[in-house]
Amino acid sequence: MILTAFRLPRRQKSPGRILLPIAALVCFLAALDLRQPRILSGDPSGRIVLVTTHVPVDLKWNSEHLGPQIRTVFEKIDEAIRRKAQLVILPESVLPLFLNREPSLLQPLRQRARKIDIVLGALYLTSDRQNRNSAYLFHDGSYQVADKAVLVPFGEANPLPDWAGRWINRIFFDGAPDYRPAAHPGTFTIEGRKYRIGVCYEGTSERLYTDWPKHLILLSNNGWFHPSVEPTLQRLLLEYYARKYGTTIWHSVNMAPSYMIQAKW
Known part of the structure; x- marks a missing residue:
């Protein structure tokens, strides 16, 4: 009876021993990201x-x-x-x-x-x-x-102030005007x-x-x-x-x- 009493708590802990590796596996699979396109x-x-x-x-x-x-x-x-x-x-x-x-x-x-x-x-x-x-x-x-x-910075639109942008466009882009972006x-x-x-x-x-x-x-x-x-x-x-x-x-x-x-x- 005494031996049985000592064994019962150990048996009650066994679900945790199973769940812990399962949780670790779930975390590992999540890290792999199974949604790879x-x-x-x-x-x-x-x-x-x-x-x-x-x-x-x-x-x-x-x-x-x-x-x-x-x-x-x-x-x-x-x-x-x-x-x-x-x-x-x-x-x-x-x-x-x-x-x-x-x-x-x-x-x-x-x-x-x-x-x-x-x-x-x-x-x-x-x-x-x-x-x-x-x-x-x-x-x-x-x-x-x-x-x-x-727009592509410098390639399509100059992010500099207007005066600097015009100078850059004149020197490097033959004076070509910037493209204009859509609002959204x-x-x-x-x-x-x-x-x-x-x-x-x-x-x-x-x-x-x-x-x-x-x-x-x-x-x-x-x-x-x-x-x-x-x-x-x-x-x-x-x-x-x-x-x-x-x-x-x-x-x-x-x-x-x-x-x-x-x-x-």
């Missing part, structure tokens, strides 16, 4: 086509190379239509011009948008002559625009689904993710950094935000592979 070369459903282009920067803004770039855009859209896709996404500045001032291009894009939704990058010129780096959505014969909200990130609704819209650099800014968007379309021109590790660093940051906010990202790129980052929740 998947990197895919394209949308597995086939409904969304991600276009990759291969235009070096020295040709991107060369007027003699504008014609081939325009032809490539329409060839990629027509190919996506033949594949019966619902949406085709093309990179940042895939049309390196103020698209809203080009009726000869807007008309055929609107016509094709009766067969497929189109998201592409181009410039936008406001009524007061401000330059915008933008994404265009063509849908059912019409279009809408989402302007870039987070843009969103397109496509087939009933809301997509946050990002253009290149701003896709690596947490500002695009703070309201936990489930879907994001990102357009990039990585030709500025070719060859370099920039596309890899960009992808790692996108993976981080996809994991942190549960955001699935469709990324169309110039001068680097396009891909989809599928969030896991």
